[in-house]
Amino acid sequence: WKHAPATFRALLEITRFHGDKVFVVYEDERITYEEHFRLVATLANRLVDDYGVRAGDRVALAMRNYPEWIVSFSAVLAAGAVAVPLNAWWTEQELEYGLGDSGAKLVIADGERAARMSGIGLPMIVARGEGANWAGVLGEVRADVTLPPVDLHPDDPATIFYTSGTTGRSKGALGSHRNLGQAPMTVAYAMMRTVALAGRDVSSAAGKRRITLLTVPLFHVTGCFAVLMTTMFSGGGLVLMYRWDPKRALELIERERVTILSGVPTNAWQLLSHPDLGAHDISSLGSISYGGAPAPPRLLERITETLPERTPANGYGMTETTALAIYNSGGDYLAKPGSIGRPLAVVDVKICDPSGAELPPGEVGELCVRGPIVISGYWNRPDATAETFVDGWLHTGDLARVDEEGFVYIVDRAKDMVIRGGENVYCAEVEAALFEHPAVDDVAVIGVPDDEMGEQVGAVVRLKPGAEATGEELSGFLRGRIAAFKVPSRFWFREAELPRNPGGKVLKTRLRKETLGL
Ligand code: ATP
Ligand code: MG
Structure with missing residues (x-):
C-alpha cells in the first residue's frame, strides 16, 4: 500500500471514476470506463484463478488494435504479471522468437495470430475471430467485481516491449511500474506547456472532451503509452482502427468528432495529402502530433497551410524511454521546425563524444537521456544492456546537437550515416x-x-x-x-x-x- 500510487493498479482505480463516459470506440462497438474496469478486473481474476498467473510471469499479447488488446494489457498488469506485447505484423518465426525470448506462459491473441502460433503449444486465450474463447474465459462479468489482491512494488517489472528492429534484431525493453506510471506525467507536462503556449485548450478545437484517433499499433510504446495511457488517465475517448487507412481516418474524424490526431509522421502526411480531404468536416481537430520517426520539414508546412489553427507537435521517444522524452509543439515548433524540442519534466539530456564526455552546445554527439521514464535494461540481453545503459544514462544511438536555448536537433542515427x-x-x-x-x-x-x-x-x-x-x-x-x-x-x-x-x-x-x- 505504501507504493500504491506508483503501480498500474492504482492508476486503473482512478479510471473507474470516469464511469459512463465512452473510453474505446471500434467500428460500432463502444466501451465505457466502467465497462472497461469490469472487464479488466474479471479477466485479471481469471488469469490468477484459472491460468495460475503469478507476479512476474510473462503474458504475451498478439493482436491487432482491438478493444481486447486494451482490456488484456490492463488485466495482465492488474494481475501483477508482465505484459509482453508482440508485433502483430510478425511472421510465425518472429512470434516464436518473441514468445521464446520472453518466456511467456500464456498468450492472448486474435484469431489470425492464434492460427500463426498454433504449433507453439502454449495456452492461449483467443479474443475474436477463428477459435475465439474470450466470452467463455471471462464468464459472468459482475458489477461488483474487484481486482485480485497482489502485492506490487513500483520497481517490479510491468512490461516487455520489443524495439522496432530498425538497427538489428528487436530487443525486449523491460519496463517497471514506475516507468509506466511516470510516462503519462511527461505527456501531461508536454500538454501543459502546449496549452500555455497556444493560449487555449489544444486538445479540442471546440472545447469538447478529448477524443483521440489512434493511428499506430498498440504494441509499440507510442501507441500504448503516448496515446492509450494518456487518454486513459485523462478520461478521454480513443477511436481504434483495424489498420491505418487515411480515407477511413477522415471518415472517423468526422463521425466521432476526433480532437487529436496522434501517430507517426507518415499518418499526418497521408491524411493531409489525401484527395478527399476537402470532402470531410474535420473541424473538430485541435492538434496534430507525431513522433517516433524523423518528420520531413514539408509536413509542418502542410499543416500550417491546410489546417492553420491547429497545434502541431513533434515528439521524440524510444521504446527504452517509455514513449515521450523530448517534445516540440505550437509556437516553439513553428519557430524551430527542425528541432524535436526540449526535454520534458523529469528528463535530463546530454550530448556525448564516443568516450562519454559531455559536449558543449552546438556540437554533434550521441544523445543520452536519463530519468524515471528510462527503463533499467533489456530482457535477457546483458551485453546490450551494459552497452546502452551506462552510469544511469541511456545511450540512444542517435546523433544530435543542442542549441543555446536547450532545443535538441536530431542529426541522424549513429548507424545511419554514410x-x-x-x-x-x-x-x-x-x-x-x-x-x-x-x-x-x-x-x-x-x-x-x-x-x-x-x-x-x-x-x-x-x-x-x-x-x-x-x-x-x-x-x-x-x-x-x-x-x-x-x-x-x-x-x-x-x-x-x-x-x-x-x-x-x-x-x-x-x-x-x-x-x-x-
Ligand atoms: P531498434 O532499437 O530495434 O533498432 P528503433 O530504435 O527504431 O529500433 P524504437 O524504440 O521504436 O525502435 O524507435 C526509437 C528511435 O526512433 C529513436 O532512437 C530515433 O532514432 C527515432 N525517433 C523517435 N522519435 C523521433 C523524432 N521525433 N524525430 C526523429 N527520430 C525519432
Ligand atoms: Mg533503438
Whole structure:
C-alpha cells in the first residue's frame, strides 16, 4: 500500500471514476470506463484463478488494435504479471522468437495470430475471430467485481516491449511500474506547456472532451503509452482502427468528432495529402502530433497551410524511454521546425563524444537521456544492456546537437550515416533535402560500397504518381541545397513502396538488400 500510487493498479482505480463516459470506440462497438474496469478486473481474476498467473510471469499479447488488446494489457498488469506485447505484423518465426525470448506462459491473441502460433503449444486465450474463447474465459462479468489482491512494488517489472528492429534484431525493453506510471506525467507536462503556449485548450478545437484517433499499433510504446495511457488517465475517448487507412481516418474524424490526431509522421502526411480531404468536416481537430520517426520539414508546412489553427507537435521517444522524452509543439515548433524540442519534466539530456564526455552546445554527439521514464535494461540481453545503459544514462544511438536555448536537433542515427572518403554524410539531411523536390513521394538514402571512397551516397526514390524526374535533375536540385560531397552519386527509382516497419521507419538493411543485393 505504501507504493500504491506508483503501480498500474492504482492508476486503473482512478479510471473507474470516469464511469459512463465512452473510453474505446471500434467500428460500432463502444466501451465505457466502467465497462472497461469490469472487464479488466474479471479477466485479471481469471488469469490468477484459472491460468495460475503469478507476479512476474510473462503474458504475451498478439493482436491487432482491438478493444481486447486494451482490456488484456490492463488485466495482465492488474494481475501483477508482465505484459509482453508482440508485433502483430510478425511472421510465425518472429512470434516464436518473441514468445521464446520472453518466456511467456500464456498468450492472448486474435484469431489470425492464434492460427500463426498454433504449433507453439502454449495456452492461449483467443479474443475474436477463428477459435475465439474470450466470452467463455471471462464468464459472468459482475458489477461488483474487484481486482485480485497482489502485492506490487513500483520497481517490479510491468512490461516487455520489443524495439522496432530498425538497427538489428528487436530487443525486449523491460519496463517497471514506475516507468509506466511516470510516462503519462511527461505527456501531461508536454500538454501543459502546449496549452500555455497556444493560449487555449489544444486538445479540442471546440472545447469538447478529448477524443483521440489512434493511428499506430498498440504494441509499440507510442501507441500504448503516448496515446492509450494518456487518454486513459485523462478520461478521454480513443477511436481504434483495424489498420491505418487515411480515407477511413477522415471518415472517423468526422463521425466521432476526433480532437487529436496522434501517430507517426507518415499518418499526418497521408491524411493531409489525401484527395478527399476537402470532402470531410474535420473541424473538430485541435492538434496534430507525431513522433517516433524523423518528420520531413514539408509536413509542418502542410499543416500550417491546410489546417492553420491547429497545434502541431513533434515528439521524440524510444521504446527504452517509455514513449515521450523530448517534445516540440505550437509556437516553439513553428519557430524551430527542425528541432524535436526540449526535454520534458523529469528528463535530463546530454550530448556525448564516443568516450562519454559531455559536449558543449552546438556540437554533434550521441544523445543520452536519463530519468524515471528510462527503463533499467533489456530482457535477457546483458551485453546490450551494459552497452546502452551506462552510469544511469541511456545511450540512444542517435546523433544530435543542442542549441543555446536547450532545443535538441536530431542529426541522424549513429548507424545511419554514410562515411564517404572519411567525410560524414547524415542520411536524414540528404533525405530531407530530397523531400523538398515536388516530384518526390518517398526517399531513403543508403551507403553504397565503393573501392575508392569506402562508401558512396545512394538514394532510393519513389516518385509521385505521374511525376517524372531523373537522377541528374535530382542531383542538380540538391546541389544548391547541400554540400556537393553529400549529393548522391547513384539514384534508384522504384515503384514499390519503401519497406517500413509499423513505426513508419524505413528498414534500411532490407532496402540495401533489395537495392544492392547486399
Ligand atoms: P531498434 O532499437 O530495434 O533498432 P528503433 O530504435 O527504431 O529500433 P524504437 O524504440 O521504436 O525502435 O524507435 C526509437 C528511435 O526512433 C529513436 O532512437 C530515433 O532514432 C527515432 N525517433 C523517435 N522519435 C523521433 C523524432 N521525433 N524525430 C526523429 N527520430 C525519432
Ligand atoms: Mg533503438
